[in-house]
């Protein structure tokens with residue numbers, strides 16, 4: 001469907017079909033029925049993937065941050081160039097614990113989630129991966145963060161992984177200098193079971209909450225990061241060994257120590273050519289040359 005020629009884009013169709021409406025009781029019934037089901041409560045008590053059998057790296061409980069929240073918010077800017085300095089394991093541990101983790105420790109049987117970020121129904125569809133390039137104490141490769149035990153599971157030790165992720169993104173020049181990149185995915189089924197079509201809205205919102213926490217913690221640690229939505233989805237899925245259907249990537253978050261050294265990014269070097277194409281498209285439009293009046 002071409003959003004330029006169609007009166008209803010896929011986004012509009014989705015939005016209409018996932019609206020909650022006052023006189024439609026089916027959504028409320030579904031939510032209540034699922035939420036009250038003992039089987040559902042048992043199933044969702046401890047959301048989060050486990051890669052049993054993978055080598056495990058236990059992360060330190062980080063020291064409290066001493067940057068004020070208002071300062072971290074004020075100083076947060078997207079950082080797209082990083083110095084060669086590696087990240088330390090406590091820095092990575094802070095970013096993970098305070099974005100996707102359980103800073104107050106795992107909950108008891110009746111307090112099931114206690115994560116740093118809110119989640120619709122406490123179902124926590126977000127999973128967090130770390131692609132490490134230069135982190136003290138971590139071999140370069142792909143890791144999965146397990147929130148309930150605050151540890152990393154090593155999925156593949158692979159010095160080429162950071163470069164493959166960079167090539168899968170639309171901004172290899174940004175990821176190439178990052179010490180590590182967080183990848184946030186959603187496991188849709190955890191949320192669709194209860195919320196049906198509306199779940200897609202929820203999982204995207206939730207990843208935003210987690211990512212914003214990570215961005216602010218990066219500032220507080222004297223690091224920098226940028227949230228990246230531009231990447232070739234299935235290349236990222238291949239790297240993380242995901243099917244892209246039940247679980248899919250939404251955000252890349254390269255992080256490192258900021259540098260003031262500025263190089264013209266690749267996309268900016270081609271701006272003259274891009275401007276010429278835009279001008280051509282604009283004046284001709286999808287249906288060919290427009291009459292001039």
Ligand SMILES: Cc1cc2nc3c(=O)[nH]c(=O)nc-3n(C[C@H](O)[C@H](O)[C@H](O)COP(=O)(O)O)c2cc1C
Pocket residue numbers: 076077078079080170171226227228229230
């Ligand atoms: C959903 C979303 C997707 C983004 N994707 C990209 C991206 O693909 N590449 C990039 O360089 N920046 C990306 N950004 C960062 C924005 O460009 C940046 O936040 C914006 O320019 C404002 O600058 P600031 O973050 O420094 O305030 C994205 C931000 C958001 C919220």
